[in-house]
Amino acid sequence: MAIHMSHKLSRSTIRLTNSPAIVASAAVGGKKEGEGPLASCFDILCDDTTFGEKTWEKTESRMQKDAVNKALEKAHLSTADIDFLFAGDLLNQCISSTYGLRDLEIPFLGVFGACSTMAESLALASLFVDNGIAVHAAAVTSSHFCSAERQFRLPLAYGGQRPPTSQWTATASGAAIIANDANGPFVKEICIGKITDMGITDANNMGAAMAPAAAQTLQTFFQDTGTSPADYDLILTGDLGQVGSSLLKELLNRENISILDNHNDCGLMIYDLERQDVHAGGSGCGCSASVLCGHILNEIRQKHLNEVLFIATGALMSPTSVQQGESIPGIAHLVHLSSVKWA
């Protein structure tokens, strides 16, 4: 039997010495996602935004359930094989997760990290497996353009104009199953971020609110591991969009860290920004979740990518906090993925 034990590199950076594997993953997307450049990477796509459900919230729940079931099918596992399910989303009281997953009868741990949820849930699921707390654990999250718009911004029917800095909440979900396995992708390290608030108050400029958190987490991780951007094939943020990605590069540049050569952002990958009229790019828990679970993990499986840093970023605000004049705190959690185990 393998000795399970995570190794603490610093206060917030943990090496998963047993290299738990993502044994299967699945991505679910809506109409717009099926018209984007990553269309072929989704396991399930829908022709409209409803998936046949009566409300957008029920649709989003349905997408989480479909994503978990598809990942289980690909892993040749059933719900009874999963010890713990980590899930969360953007809706008030995380109802996409709780209603979507209530029938699965899997011990459930709800998480909330706004759009950082995929990294948080994946990190926790991986830690549980690495330490023998779980044999199989799952991580899932979602977002839906319509449920997010009416909750966070304006009723869709109002037709409010979107400023150029705004991002488009993806209608998507991604799920991953973690276990000890000989085949990767493997989770090698995680770095848990701190809440970072630089005083941004524009709820239409989430990228700028989250970029400082991503910069801080990356800087911490490079320092704790003694590595640099050149050690990775891809440094993938999700979802800073155009504005936040530029700001991230600038912030890291000030610390003499250059990610110009190997940075990309899930929000810039999921849509064709010009053709699909999404302004600064995609966003929402489901954006980074589906890009990771649909596209990136496959690239690692095929060894087109070998060392990847996945840094999901969240804006930890609510309409109430913004209306009360508060700024927007950001957070970013990092998961180091690899095509090879620790030696």
Next chain:
Amino acid sequence: MAIHMSHKLSRSTIRLTNSPAIVASAAVGGKKEGEGPLASCFDILCDDTTFGEKTWEKTESRMQKDAVNKALEKAHLSTADIDFLFAGDLLNQCISSTYGLRDLEIPFLGVFGACSTMAESLALASLFVDNGIAVHAAAVTSSHFCSAERQFRLPLAYGGQRPPTSQWTATASGAAIIANDANGPFVKEICIGKITDMGITDANNMGAAMAPAAAQTLQTFFQDTGTSPADYDLILTGDLGQVGSSLLKELLNRENISILDNHNDCGLMIYDLERQDVHAGGSGCGCSASVLCGHILNEIRQKHLNEVLFIATGALMSPTSVQQGESIPGIAHLVHLSSVKWA
């Protein structure tokens, strides 16, 4: 150095072989809580519901921050000593936690379990310490009567009548610091619950919606550990109130499990139900958190209680899900606390 390693008793029940200790805890309460039977157990009480803040949401954030800082002070630790902070609450996008704790600069893991949050955050923090992922970890949650009423039910000024089954959301917060230590209370076991939905649709009867989840988690735990209610000094649910507590006893009775002799409920302890006009009892993340962190942990420290099961229950609904005709899913997580370590 101790070998950190949690031992899996079943799919969802984990024995924490190193018995991590709750080295300090703190409880913060509002005016009504300061007029209740547990008034002397709170570390900080306020004469009104504002704590001098301009909005109830800011008050709730302030209470979480005060609870964490007070617990740190009692543990003779600073924020820099805490590796990970697990927090969540009932407000949309968990803003009590994210705004309340943003200045602390502690790696942050947001959780959402509605009123089960204290058990979920305490379980995760304890697992992190037991497995050496954290040296010190903290768990905190909160609720506020006024912020909850206007978000979940009606504007306070409307003066809506409360049915007899309704519970009173506590204005309170509780925080706990976990580390390896020779002095308890110790966390010996945890059991993570599944989402359970028995079809209750009355948002004014949360106790009934959550009781089946508590019954299921308790039954699983007794089975997995080979123990029975008689092995514990106190089986403490939070917060089922009068209706839910009765239902829990009935549900367990059907399985030939009697908790009549040693059950109590945080929602029945925090207020004098008759004198304080709170109908079926207290509720809210802060109710079980403050009763645990203020009263119960002290009782264990003084060895008035030696073996305690803390089962926090959550109703995983939102106003939107209820308006869309959905029933109310419940969840219950269990933490086994003890005055003695595992031998």
